[in-house]
Amino acid sequence: xxxxGIDTATTTASVALVDNGLVVSEKISPGGAAAxxxxxxxxxxxxxxxxxxxxxxxxxxxxxxxxxxNGLAFSIGPGSFTGLRIGLSTVKxxxxxxxxxxxxxxxxxxxxxxxxxxxGLICALLDARKxxxxxxxxxxxxxxxxxxxxxxxxxxxxxxxxxxxxANDAPCLMVGDGASVxxxxxxxxxxxxALFQTGDFSxxxxxxxxxxSEHRFRSNDVDNLxxxxxxxxxxxxxxxxxxxxx
Numbered sequence: 001x002x003x004x005g006i007d008t009a010t011t012t013a014s015v016a017l018v019d020n021g022l023v024v025s026e027k028i029s030p031g032g033a034a035a036x037x038x039x040x041x042x043x044x045x046x047x048x049x050x051x052x053x054x055x056x057x058x059x060x061x062x063x064x065x066x067x068x069x070n071g072l073a074f075s076i077g078p079g080s081f082t083g084l085r086i087g088l089s090t091v092k093x094x095x096x097x098x099x100x101x102x103x104x105x106x107x108x109x110x111x112x113x114x115x116x117x118x119x120g121l122i123c124a125l126l127d128a129r130k131x132x133x134x135x136x137x138x139x140x141x142x143x144x145x146x147x148x149x150x151x152x153x154x155x156x157x158x159x160x161x162x163x164x165x166x167a168n169d170a171p172c173l174m175v176g177d178g179a180s181v182x183x184x185x186x187x188x189x190x191x192x193x194a195l196f197q198t199g200d201f202s203x204x205x206x207x208x209x210x211x212x213s214e215h216r217f218r219s220n221d222v223d224n225l226x227x228x229x230x231x232x233x234x235x236x237x238x239x240x241x242x243x244x245x246x
């Protein structure tokens with residue numbers, strides 16, 4: 001089964017082709033290596049301009065077309081509001097008039113699934129700005145990744161409330177750009193119990209998304225693209241201003 005994964009929810013856009021669980025090819029937006037390791041790249045990445053060329057490069061490098069693909073999986077959120085909208089509109093454009101099925105995958109779950117060669121607790125953290133993070137806690141055992149908490153948006157201090165009741169003082173690997181932004185604070189709170197990814201991740205976010213979606217495609221547990229909406233977890237600044245909250 002050939003699945004293309006697409007991620008535009010984070011600072012680095014990526015696409016990947018996975019065939020029966022094996023990563024065939026990955027393409028990451030230029031300058032994205034730093035962000036892939038949980039750090040923000042210099043400048044703003046324009047996913048609207050990069051995602052389709054990345055996809056075209058992926059197909060050309062593998063000698064395939066969309067007709068050879070069984071499904072499209074993409075990051076449904078949480079993450080960058082603009083990035084999520086770009087991802088969904090891109091997928092809708094690709095799927096329109098085709099036979100392709102679609103699956104939306106949690107961005108936080110995908111961040112945790114990028115980790116290999118590690119067993120234990122993983123806290124996926126994405127910087128939500130305004131001293132907030134998108135966060136979720138998972139436990140990895142071999143190839144299995146178990147969700148321990150739902151995706152949420154919280155203050156930096158709220159990370160403690162997510163991890164400590166479930167961790168029982170066990171060490172926890174912090175991943176995602178939110179882990180980098182709040183690294184010093186996390187070290188102060190958890191000491192040696194806070195672990196951090198060193199070196200590049202083994203998988204791009206897009207590859208993790210594609211692999212995570214395979215069981216859903218095989219069981220025909222796919223999403224209705226017409227009713228699919230991004231998972232924002234909080235209102236945008238524009239919505240807050242209209243509601244008089246800002």
